[in-house]
Amino acid sequence: MSLRLFACLAALAIAAPLAAQDKPDAKPDKADASDAAIPAPVRSVTRHSGTFGGTRIAYRAIAGDTYLKDKDGKPLASITSYSYIKDGPFDPNRPVTFLWNGGPGSGSLWLQMGAFGPKRVVIPSDARDDGAPPYPIVDNAESLLDVTDLVFIDPVGTGFSRALGKTDPKDYWGITKDAKSMAAFIRLWLNENGRWNAPKFIGGESYGTTRSAAVIKELEGSYTDVAINGIILISSILDFSQAADTPGNELGYVTNLPSMAATAWYHDKVANKPASVEAFVEEARQFAIGPYASALLKGNSLSAQERQAILPQLSRFTGVSQTYLAQADLRLSPSRFYKELLRDRGQVIGRLDTRYTGRDYDNAGETPDNDPSFYAIDGAYTAAMNQWSREGLKYSPDLTYSSIGGVRDWDWNIGEGPRGGSGYLNVAPWIGTALRENSGLRVFVGQGYYDFATPFFGAEYSLNRTGIPNDGRIVWKYYHAGHMMYVREDDLRKLSSDIRAFIRAR
Incomplete structure (x- = not known):
C-alpha cells in the first residue's frame, strides 16, 4: 500500500511540470505558492482585571489577526487589533471605541500604551528623555474601560499588520485605500462581536485624525451606513495646506x-x-x-x-x-x-x-x-508594546512590530472635492458632511499648546469653515504639553477625564 501511494505521488510530481510545458507561455506561479503559504489567522484571548476611572473592571483581551478577503474569500491582508471587552452580562448600551494612531505609518502603540489601554508605560512628565530600559509598565488607572470597550487597530504596514500572499501592500497605502480597510475591519468586528446596535466612537491621533475623517466618510457615506456617535480627534491635521511650507x-x-x-x-x-x-x-x-x-x-x-x-x-x-x-x-x-x-x-x-x-x-x-x-520617548513605547503584546497578551508573532515608518509612497489623492476641485488636500469637509447628516454625531478635539506637528490654531481654523455646523457639537479641550499630551501625567488625567465625559454625554 505504501509503495503504491509513493508511486502515485511520484507520478503526480512528474506530471505537474509536464503539464506546464504543454502551455508555451506558462511560467512558475510564484504568486500561487505564496498564497498557499498564508497561515490561518492567530488570536490570543486572555483575561485580566484592573481599576479604571475608579471602577474595578474584569475584562477579556483579544489580540491578533483579522483577515481582509476578496469577494472569493481569498485573504488579502491581515489587520492586527487589540480588543479590550468588559466581562459580565451583555449590555446593549455599552459603547465600543475604535482607535488608531497616525504617521500615516504608525502603529497604535502610542494611544494604547500611553493613554487609553489598560497598561501604560511611564515616562518623565517634565520633558526629559526616557533613558534606557527597564521602563515602568503599570496598570493604567486612566484607561477608558469603565465607560467603553476599546479596540486599537494597526493599519496595514504598521504594528504586525501586513499584506498577505501576492497582495501589494500599496493597495492599502493611501487616504482612501486605508480608510476603506479600516471601515471593513470595523464591520467585521461588529459582526463577530454582535455590537451593531451599540453606541460607537472612532478616533485617532495626528494623521489618525485624517484617517478618522476618511473613515467616517466610508462608514456613513453610503446606503449601508454604520452610524457613529462620536469622533475623537487628538492633535488634528485635516487641512494640509497649512503644513505646506512652500x-x-x-x-x-x-x-x-x-x-x-x-x-x-x-x-x-x-x-x-x-x-x-x-x-x-x-x-x-x-x-x-x-x-x-x-x-x-x-x-x-x-x-x-x-x-x-x-x-x-x-x-x-x-x-x-x-x-x-x-x-x-x-x-x-x-x-x-x-x-x-x-x-x-x-x-x-x-x-x-x-x-x-x-x-x-x-x-x-x-x-x-x-x-x-x-x-526622548520612542524607546520606551516600543519596548512596552512588545512586552505587553508578547508577554501580557500572549500574542507573539514571528514578526517585528513596526512602530512607525513602515509604509512608503502614500497615495494622498482624495479625488474630486465635494464642490469640485482636487488639488487642495482638506478632509475637514467630510466631518462637516457627517455632522450635517447625522444629528447624533459629536466631535471631540484635543490639542496641546506646545505641538508643532499639528498646531492648535490650525485645528481651529480647519473646523471653523463653511459647511461645518457651528451648533455646539464640537467640543474643544486644550493641554499643557505637545502632540502626545498624555506624556505629561496631569494632561493624561485631564485627557482621560475629558473623553470619558464626552462618551458619557452621547
Missing part, C-alpha cells in the same frame, strides 16, 4: 504663530510675560488673524512703515529678534524657529513637543539635527 503659501505662518507664542512663553522668551499661556496665546490668535495676516497678504505692497509696526509685535510673540525676523521677511518657518529660539542657550526645541530641548552637533546650523521630543 514659497507663496502664507497660511502656515498665520496658523503656526500662536504655537510659537506658547513656546516662547514656556521657555521664558517673552518680555512682560503674562501670567498664563492661555492669555498669551489668545493675544497671539488675534494678532495672527488680524494685523499679521493682513501684512502677509499685502506681500510686496506692504509699506516700510507697516513692516516696522509689525516687527516688534512679531518678535514679542515669537521670542525671536527683530533683526532675524526682518531678514526672514516676517516669515518664520517652524524648522528655523526650532533652531533659533534657544540658540543663545545652545539648545534646539522639539517639533512634536516644544517643551523638549536638545543639543545639536554644533550651534551654527539653520535647522535641528533631529527632534528631541521624539527620540
Whole structure:
C-alpha cells in the first residue's frame, strides 16, 4: 500500500511540470505558492482585571489577526487589533471605541500604551528623555474601560499588520485605500462581536485624525451606513495646506504663530510675560488673524512703515529678534524657529513637543539635527508594546512590530472635492458632511499648546469653515504639553477625564 501511494505521488510530481510545458507561455506561479503559504489567522484571548476611572473592571483581551478577503474569500491582508471587552452580562448600551494612531505609518502603540489601554508605560512628565530600559509598565488607572470597550487597530504596514500572499501592500497605502480597510475591519468586528446596535466612537491621533475623517466618510457615506456617535480627534491635521511650507503659501505662518507664542512663553522668551499661556496665546490668535495676516497678504505692497509696526509685535510673540525676523521677511518657518529660539542657550526645541530641548552637533546650523521630543520617548513605547503584546497578551508573532515608518509612497489623492476641485488636500469637509447628516454625531478635539506637528490654531481654523455646523457639537479641550499630551501625567488625567465625559454625554 505504501509503495503504491509513493508511486502515485511520484507520478503526480512528474506530471505537474509536464503539464506546464504543454502551455508555451506558462511560467512558475510564484504568486500561487505564496498564497498557499498564508497561515490561518492567530488570536490570543486572555483575561485580566484592573481599576479604571475608579471602577474595578474584569475584562477579556483579544489580540491578533483579522483577515481582509476578496469577494472569493481569498485573504488579502491581515489587520492586527487589540480588543479590550468588559466581562459580565451583555449590555446593549455599552459603547465600543475604535482607535488608531497616525504617521500615516504608525502603529497604535502610542494611544494604547500611553493613554487609553489598560497598561501604560511611564515616562518623565517634565520633558526629559526616557533613558534606557527597564521602563515602568503599570496598570493604567486612566484607561477608558469603565465607560467603553476599546479596540486599537494597526493599519496595514504598521504594528504586525501586513499584506498577505501576492497582495501589494500599496493597495492599502493611501487616504482612501486605508480608510476603506479600516471601515471593513470595523464591520467585521461588529459582526463577530454582535455590537451593531451599540453606541460607537472612532478616533485617532495626528494623521489618525485624517484617517478618522476618511473613515467616517466610508462608514456613513453610503446606503449601508454604520452610524457613529462620536469622533475623537487628538492633535488634528485635516487641512494640509497649512503644513505646506512652500514659497507663496502664507497660511502656515498665520496658523503656526500662536504655537510659537506658547513656546516662547514656556521657555521664558517673552518680555512682560503674562501670567498664563492661555492669555498669551489668545493675544497671539488675534494678532495672527488680524494685523499679521493682513501684512502677509499685502506681500510686496506692504509699506516700510507697516513692516516696522509689525516687527516688534512679531518678535514679542515669537521670542525671536527683530533683526532675524526682518531678514526672514516676517516669515518664520517652524524648522528655523526650532533652531533659533534657544540658540543663545545652545539648545534646539522639539517639533512634536516644544517643551523638549536638545543639543545639536554644533550651534551654527539653520535647522535641528533631529527632534528631541521624539527620540526622548520612542524607546520606551516600543519596548512596552512588545512586552505587553508578547508577554501580557500572549500574542507573539514571528514578526517585528513596526512602530512607525513602515509604509512608503502614500497615495494622498482624495479625488474630486465635494464642490469640485482636487488639488487642495482638506478632509475637514467630510466631518462637516457627517455632522450635517447625522444629528447624533459629536466631535471631540484635543490639542496641546506646545505641538508643532499639528498646531492648535490650525485645528481651529480647519473646523471653523463653511459647511461645518457651528451648533455646539464640537467640543474643544486644550493641554499643557505637545502632540502626545498624555506624556505629561496631569494632561493624561485631564485627557482621560475629558473623553470619558464626552462618551458619557452621547
